[in-house]
Each structure stands twice: as structure tokens, then as C-alpha cells.
Amino acid sequence: MLPREEIAKARIPGGDTLTLISHGRDFVIMLGRDELMGTRMQFSEQQLAELTLARLSAPRPRVLIGGYGMGFTYRAALDHLPDGGSVTVAELVPEILEWAEGPLAHLTGESLDDPRGEVVLADVRALIDDAIDGTTRRYDAILLDVDNGPDGIVHDGNERLYTRTGLGKARDALNPDGVLAVWSAAPDHKFTGRLKDAGFHVEVQTVRARPNNKGPHHTIWFAKKR
Template sequence: MLPRETIATAQIPGGDTLTLVSHGRDFIIMLGRDELMGTRMQFSEEQLAELTLAELGKERPRVLIGGYGMGFTFRAALAAAGEGAEVVVAEVVPEILEWAEGPLAELTGETLADPRGQVVLCDVAALIDDANDGTCDKWDAILLDVDNGPDGIVRDGNQRLYSSTGLGKARDALRPGGILAVWSAAPDHKFTRRLKEAGFTVEERIVRARPNNKGPRHTIWFARKRNSASGDLE
């Protein structure tokens, strides 16, 4: 069996320690003793972007992604968005970008140099708030992959993203017909109900971690902004 080699560590603000390890030709980011993400199982994170943008069906979308990780969702969003799109990633761990440009440079490729994309070192909640107070334009899509799901919080304070108040802020930060997409390692029926109560029309899909229909089953919610008064899509 191939040994795992520790390459680097980083502290999540208000959270646990992240460890970047290599395992043969693969890379894995560990959260404590648990695998958070890795190069062998990236399909569901790519689907988070691909399915959202396909559902959105808009030219030149303005997309906000919560969490860079290994860049799977960011790269997939840029590939699917086309010319003229704007894709912004909010990342709270500076070392994640150092890894992307260092030991993971081959995986990263030219992504960080793409003029349509930008990685901002901040909490994704701050960029949602900026859209609500007029500091920046509203978003066509908000993609959240900052935790293991609404019931798998990685960082203290992220609970607010999945609360009724946080979902209301995400809804208000979206343009008419916009989509909030949330990745989770497991289903959560209470969260589905909370999305609906927050004024979204909700579709829940189960996506495998690998494109060959193998690996763990992950959940993605696609919540489209709805007119709270009529129940119609805005």
C-alpha cells in the first residue's frame, strides 16, 4: 500500500486544521482525520457548477462560488460559462491558493490567470452582503461548497449560511431567476424544507463522486429564486 505523505498544513479561521497530502499520483485535502476532497473523487464538485449553469441557461452569467478547495468547481464553472462571464470565488484560507500555485500547480493549470475569474480572500457571506447593500452587483448563481453540507459545518460561523436568515440573504443577493446551489456529503430533509420556506423552488439531485457512477453519493440542491408573493419564478 502506498503511504500518504504530508505536504503542508493550514488552519481554517475558526475551524480545524487542513492537511494537504499526496497518495501516489493523487492529492487529498484532509480535515482532521477525514478526507475533505481529493483528485480521485471530484465529479460531484464539478457537477455543482456544470448543472447549475446548464439550469441557469444564461449567457455571460455572474457567478459566486463559496470555497476554492482544489479548484474543481471554479474550473468547471469557467469551462461552462463561456465568454463574457464573471466567476468570483470567496476563499478564507490563504494557504489554499499557495497550494494551488505550488504543489497543485499542474492541477490548477491556467485557471487563476483566466480574466473571467477572480479569487477573493474573504468570507462568501461578505460578498452576499455586498450584493444586498449595493456594494456590488447581484449574482446570477451562488454556489456553496464551504462545508460538508448544512449538517457538516467545517468552520465556526458558517451555520448562518444555511439558516433561514442566511438563505434569505442569499435569495435577495440573486438576480431574478437566479439559482442558489448547495453541495452536501449527505441529504438533509430539514434543509430542503428551509430552502422552500425561504422562497426558493427546490430541486434536489444525488450525484456520485466519480463519473463512472461509483464512489460516495453526494447531494446538490438547486434552489431557484421565486416571487414570494405569487410563488412564481422571478
């Protein structure tokens, strides 16, 4: 049996500790004792980007991603981005980007140097607020993968993203026909209702964590601005 080796640790501001673990050729980021993400379970995070971009009507979409993680969603967004589009990632933990350029560089490739995208050290809520008050342009898609879902909060304060008020802010930060996409490790029927109450047309899709219909089921909400 392959041993697990601790590579590095990072502290979420106001939250728990993240630990980067190697397990043979695979890597895992742990949140406390729980597995937050890993290289063997990346398909649903890639689908978060691919399926969202397929739903956009904007010819040159402006995309915001909450959470870099291991970069799966970001790289998939760049791979499927139409000409003239752009992707911004808000990442709260500086060490995550250090890992992307260090032990996880083989996953990162050239994505951090791609001129179509940028990764900024910021809370995604702040970038949403900037779009609402006109500091930046509005987005055509906002993808949230900052927690394990609406009930699996990683960072203190993130619960506000999933309230009716927080969802209303995300709606206001979107262009007409824009899409808010939210990844979750588990279904949540009450959250579906909150999205509808916040003024979205909602589609819920279940995807597998691994390709070829393998791994646990994850949930993605696609909420289109009315």
C-alpha cells in the same frame, strides 16, 4: 501499499486544521482526521458548476462560488461559462491558494490567470452582503461548497449560511431566476424545507463522487429564486 505523505498544513480561521496529503499520484485535503476532498473524488464538485450553469437563463451570468478547495468547481464553471460571463470565488484560507500555485499547480493550470474569473480571500458571506447592499452587482448563481453540507460545518459561523435568515440573504443577493446551489456529502430533508421556506423553488439531485457512476453519493440542491 502506497504511503501517505504530509505536504503542508493550514489553519481555518476560528476552526480546525487542514492537512494536504499526497498518496501516490493523488492528493487529499484532510480536516482533522476526516477526508474533506481529494483528486479521486472530484466529479460531484465539477457537477455542482456544470449543472448549475445549465439551469441559468442569464446570457452573461455572474457567478459566485464559496470555497476554492482544489479548484474543481471553479475550473468547471470556467469551462462551461457563456461568453461575457464571470466567476468570483471566495476562499477563506490563504494557504489553499498557495497550494494551488505550488504542489497542486498541475491541477490549477491557467485557471488563476483566466480574465473571466477571480479568487478573492474573503468569507463568502461578506460577498453576499456586498451584493445585497449594492456594493457589488447581484449574482445569477451562488454555489456553496464551503462545508461538507448543512450539517457538516467546517468553519465556525458557516451554520448561518444554512439558516432561514442566511438563505434569505443568498436569495436577496441573486438576480431574478437566479440559482443557489449547495453541495453536500449527505442528504438533508430538513434543509430542503428551509430552502422552500426561504422563498426558493427547490430541486434535489444525487450525483456520484466519481464519473462512470462510481464512488459515494453526494447531494446538490438547486434552489431557484421565485
